[in-house]
Amino acid sequence: MPPLVIVAAVAVAAGAAIAIRGQEQQKKAVKATAEFNSKVQENEAIRVEQENTENARRNRVQNRRLLGKQRAAVAKSGVTTAGSPLELMAETAGELELGILDANRVAQAKQTQARAKASLIRFEGANKASALTTQQVGTGVAAVGKIASMGAGAK
Numbered sequence: 001m002p003p004l005v006i007v008a009a010v011a012v013a014a015g016a017a018i019a020i021r022g023q024e025q026q027k028k029a030v031k032a033t034a035e036f037n038s039k040v041q042e043n044e045a046i047r048v049e050q051e052n053t054e055n056a057r058r059n060r061v062q063n064r065r066l067l068g069k070q071r072a073a074v075a076k077s078g079v080t081t082a083g084s085p086l087e088l089m090a091e092t093a094g095e096l097e098l099g100i101l102d103a104n105r106v107a108q109a110k111q112t113q114a115r116a117k118a119s120l121i122r123f124e125g126a127n128k129a130s131a132l133t134t135q136q137v138g139t140g141v142a143a144v145g146k147i148a149s150m151g152a153g154a155k
Contacts, residue, residue: 009147016143020136027132034125041118045111052107056100063096 067089074085 005150005153009150012143012146012150016139019139023132023136023139027129027136030128030132031125034121034128038118038121038125041114041121045114045118048107048110048114052104055107056104059096059100059103063093063100066096067093 070089070092074089
């Protein structure tokens with residue numbers, strides 16, 4: 001085999017090795033980025049959950065105060081809490097709790113969305129890494145084919 005063909009074959013093999021190494025580094029970076037971004041989304045879900053829990057607690061405290069003020073106003077007026085005033089306080093309590101439950105439902109939807117996004121990010125990262133593995137194999141096969149072609153042409 002002529003020396004020039006040998007040099008060319010070595011250069012092709014070295015180029016393929018460098019390309020495969022670069023693809024491996026890119027694959028690791030894709031996986032690390034996907035993992036980081038998915039953790040960010042999971043942390044967002046935790047933050048929303050904690051914020052929702054605290055907001056519900058605060059709202060219930062405020063609601064108890066409001067209901068207490070309502071009872072005090074009714075008592076101050078000299079009206080008994082039987083009948084209409086009692087119904088009004090029960091209705092108010094129900095409306096206030098519904099507000100808390102509505103906020104809870106919205107927060108749970110946000111948590112679910114953040115967790116789903118985290119799963120999607122991981123899935124996309126795995127797919128990109130898999131594509132890079134395929135690209136690495138293609139780079140290696142192409143290099144072997146080119147070297148074989150060069151060897152066959154030199155004879």
